[in-house]
Amino acid sequence: MTAAGLPPPAPMSETDGPLTAARLASLRAEGRPVVLRGLVADWPAVAAARQGDAAMIAYLLREPTTRPVGAIAAPPSEQGRFFYTPDATRLNFVRGNGRLETFLSDLLRAAAMPDPPAMAVQSEMIDDLLPAFARENRLAALADVRARIWIGNRIRVGTHWDAKANIACCVAGRRRFTLYPPDQIAALYPGPFEVTPAGVPVSMVDPHAPDLDKYPRFAEAAQHASTGTLEPGDAIYIPYGWWHGVESLDPVSILVNYWWTPDHHEGIGNPYDALMHAMFAFRHMPSDQRAVWRGLLDYYVFGAEGDPGAHLPVQAKGILGPPSRENLAAMRDFIRQVLG
Numbered sequence: 001m002t003a004a005g006l007p008p009p010a011p012m013s014e015t016d017g018p019l020t021a022a023r024l025a026s027l028r029a030e031g032r033p034v035v036l037r038g039l040v041a042d043w044p045a046v047a048a049a050r051q052g053d054a055a056m057i058a059y060l061l062r063e064p065t066t067r068p069v070g071a072i073a074a075p076p077s078e079q080g081r082f083f084y085t086p087d088a089t090r091l092n093f094v095r096g097n098g099r100l101e102t103f104l105s106d107l108l109r110a111a112a113m114p115d116p117p118a119m120a121v122q123s124e125m126i127d128d129l130l131p132a133f134a135r136e137n138r139l140a141a142l143a144d145v146r147a148r149i150w151i152g153n154r155i156r157v158g159t160h161w162d163a164k165a166n167i168a169c170c171v172a173g174r175r176r177f178t179l180y181p182p183d184q185i186a187a188l189y190p191g192p193f194e195v196t197p198a199g200v201p202v203s204m205v206d207p208h209a210p211d212l213d214k215y216p217r218f219a220e221a222a223q224h225a226s227t228g229t230l231e232p233g234d235a236i237y238i239p240y241g242w243w244h245g246v247e248s249l250d251p252v253s254i255l256v257n258y259w260w261t262p263d264h265h266e267g268i269g270n271p272y273d274a275l276m277h278a279m280f281a282f283r284h285m286p287s288d289q290r291a292v293w294r295g296l297l298d299y300y301v302f303g304a305e306g307d308p309g310a311h312l313p314v315q316a317k318g319i320l321g322p323p324s325r326e327n328l329a330a331m332r333d334f335i336r337q338v339l340g
Contacts, residue, residue, distance in 0.1 A: 012228035041233030049172035053252040111251035120152030158202035159245035164259040166238040170230035173253030180243040187221035267328035
């Protein structure tokens with residue numbers, strides 16, 4: 001049993017072998033997280049990591065960077081957890097900008113400290129920051145997706161979700177992922193929208209020490225959790241919208257990830273923006289009125305009764321017609337008119 005007497009997360013499914021387009025389609029169809037053992041074991045960066053932290057940093061520093069990077073840091077008292085202050089109105093870390101070379105030097109120094117601060121460079125586009133790294137370390141199945149790099153020490157990122165599918169590749173250090181299905185949102189107790197460590201609301205529950213008096217439904221989320229630990233060269237597939245917490249387990253930890261939105265039509269609106277607008281429009285209505293709009297959304301948006309335009313002549317479907325660049329542009333214009 002884990003903290004609070006909860007069962008440990010189930011081991012995540014694992015597989016190995018190359019990632020072909022057909023295999024990626026199969027993973028997406030299954031809709032479950034999977035550890036992809038050895039997927040990038042042949043990357044030169046992984047070979048450098050196997051030689052030690054100094055060799056890994058030297059590999060990154062072969063080429064000078066051309067722009068600053070953003071970094072975050074938290075004091076040792078936070079024990080590596082990037083999160084909120086106790087009143088949940090501010091974050092427990094600071095942000096800064098500087099040279100990657102300086103950050104990497106500081107990272108190596110911190111690795112020798114018994115109680116180092118938590119530090120990370122997150123979500124930097126590799127192709128314009130480290131072009132040689134990008135050329136030498138590629139995932140052919142997602143060749144048209146821009147890769148991002150995450151560098152840090154022993155840190156914990158709160159459980160959150162992304163409106164994207166994700167393949168994350170472990171380059172240096174070990175990383176532990178713990179995932180929850182999207183339907184566990186209520187049991188994960190999302191935090192505020194206005195201030196967030198991860199760009200979207202994160203779970204307020206510390207899975208290492210869950211307070212079940214304060215967050216009792218987390219006991220249900222724990223029943224659906226799965227976990228996997230990546231070694232250098234391994235990767236993980238995280239389906240669209242799955243909640244995930246990430247722990248970096250070593251003093252130098254590097255991850256490369258690929259985010260993409262499968263099967264999105266060019267010109268489609270931003271779903272997160274739509275969520276904000278929906279909350280603005282519907283959330284504070286009386287319950288009977290919300291019920292009316294829930295039915296309309298189910299009918300027109302989520303297709304609960306099938307195609308809402310199926311009964312209309314083709315020439316009269318308008319924005320209820322099939323998606324196309326022209327149709328989506330017309331819908332955008334229609335929204336502009338409605339909003340004034």
